Amino acid sequence: MSAPVIQGWCPGALRPMMSGDGLVVRVRPRGGRLTPEQASGIAELSLRHGNGLIDLSSRANVQLRGVTEDGHGPLIEGLSALGLIDESTEAESRRNIVVTPFWKDGDGVQAVVRSLAAALTRPDAPDTPGKFGYAVDCGAAPVLTAVSADIRIERGPDGGLLVRPDGAATCARATAETATDVALDLARWFLDGGGAPQGRGRMAAHLARGVVLPPAFAEFPAAPTVAVVDPGPGPVAQGVLVAFEFGQMRAETLSVLAETGPLRVTPWRMLLVEGAGAIPAIAGVITDPDSPLLRVVACTGAPGCPQAQVATRPLARALCAALAPGKRLHVSGCAKGCAHPGAAPLTLVGRPGGTVDLIRDGSAADTPSRTGLDPAVLTFHILTEITHAS
Template identity: 55%
Template sequence: MTGFAIQGWCPGALRPMQSGDGLVVRIRPRAGRLSADQARGIAQAAAQHGSGLIDLSARGNLQLRGVTEASHPALIDDLRKLDLIDPDPRTEAARNLLVTPFADAQTEEIAADFARALTRAPVLPGKFGFVLDTGPAPLMQDIAGDIRLERDDQGGLLLRSEGLPLGAPVTAENAAQQAMALAEWFLAQGGVQDGRGRMAALIARGARPEGSLAPRVAPAPAQPAPGPGLQPQGALVGFDFGQLTAKMLFTLSGLGPLRLTPWRMLLVEGLKALPDLPGLILTADNPLRRVQACTGAPGCLQARAATRPLARRLAAQVPPGQTLHVSGCAKGCAHPGPADLVLVATGTGFDLIVQGRAGDAPQRRGLGETELDLKGLI
């Protein structure tokens, strides 16, 4: 397996991550929402203080690329005026909360409760996250989250630990409080070892919440994640490899408030027709939706090769319903889950993994980029 450096913490705005193209500044919009003013302000700040490239993360965050040590303070000042900056890195890191983009008013209130409770929560491992998947139907069961708020098939709320099929019933009023109690339980059970730990790993070791946190209710059946298109709340639009420019964000901000999603798409609130703008992915059958590719070289310091040109070239060869993941190293940032075909850069070509993850053992090694062709592989 190709080695990679494991980051035990998640970068934020106040604690940016160094990358091959400068600092990456991650913004966590509250409850995954951006007002039109905030979106416009981010676009202007990204162009002024960074490279103008903005990544959409699989946790519903925005990442501004190409920021420098010199421009970072002014960027934070601008973002603080937009109410997008937490008071300190600890508060920022604790607010690891992913909210469904199809949230109703009740979910929005619960999200605000969670955000408040998380400022008082015990210190949890860097990647430990909360998911509010409480829209009309559960859509985010494929999205990692250690403590999950979901609905049962009667619309009731349940709190579920990742790794367990059942959850504990909760109410809108006590959901945040019970979620924090579950986090305390995770810590008390020894869920953190050497500063790291995930709920699924603790559950796999046999630990089970008890009392009011005991799992006893099944979540409603999962629905497939949505593709680009119109939704009751507005227009869901995608971008090549989940990356957009400051100019595109500025344009979209003129159409309405935005909601972040874990599918690297944005929901433009209130639209009744898809925006006819170049550079948007507006249909589910766009071949670029079948490929995933991380930043790769030169943007990522750990990358062993460029990824997106290869993914773009091969996209049309990926049959509908199948997926190709091109990864700059075995860490597999763009797609932690399995894909039908994975190509991992090693520095001496690409390793091929069939139906697996970027870190899995490859079936073939050292494939040359220029002659790489999917015919016969997929």
């Protein structure tokens, strides 16, 4: 089995990644929110400089695909005019923040995000690895516990803020005024303690090596972790959540959605249309929580990703209706598992030669229970047998 290529850095807008269909330009919306002007501007720029396909990422970023090398400069100018570009690649890389989309006016979440973003983009900010990130999850209840992050800002039982190293059962207390400094102190402690040798490393892995947290982070028990299941599309207190096949939409779809209100970008590859009571039927938008397409997760796969061994999305599309209710299938073009880094009940992984392996209750990198399956004969009946037997 060929090992997936580890890039060692995260693509952004200023430092895009070349993929099978052109450059992927990743935009980090400030505060996890796009104004209608920003959303319609992204749609227009995607059509002008890219291939019109827009992805939502598992860290609540927006990715424009198929951008040409000549189009990258003008695209950045356009995104910059929309207020979506940082001053440098370093600032862009460090401003790696996922925000609870369920914030409300006056709950302080956006103030914490603004303060943290400003500090992370200053030249003296801790020089953390590209994948090192923050979760601002201090709404009424934590919802990002299953979303990848290294430093989490949550809310304690008494309403105060907590800064929690990912993977720790203890945390430090903070206030709205101190949370940013406390979080950055923790990031510096991580770096000073050798958490990122060769510029790579994550907080949970660092703690798993048995390092001792600074006293401020070791004394207060973390809030109980709530198992949060990915919410489906539908109405929520803040508006309406809408989904997309494989978290990808056409620019024209985003353009229409932009007319409905501000959009909050979620780490579940959905958009929350702020303040909406209902959404009219829009091509490419999934509003039915029972849609079989929501039972499958698939990465870009072939031909869009050069590392892919199989075309993932046609396979996922063909198999989704066969999945028993409540079953989830992850189809990954290679063992990297970009679309779903964690475990899934069923995972199909592309292998050299174009076959797929089946992994039960594991991630794309885990040991398969069946190997060498031919995608062409993974018919409805075969998958039905697999899913019902599991």
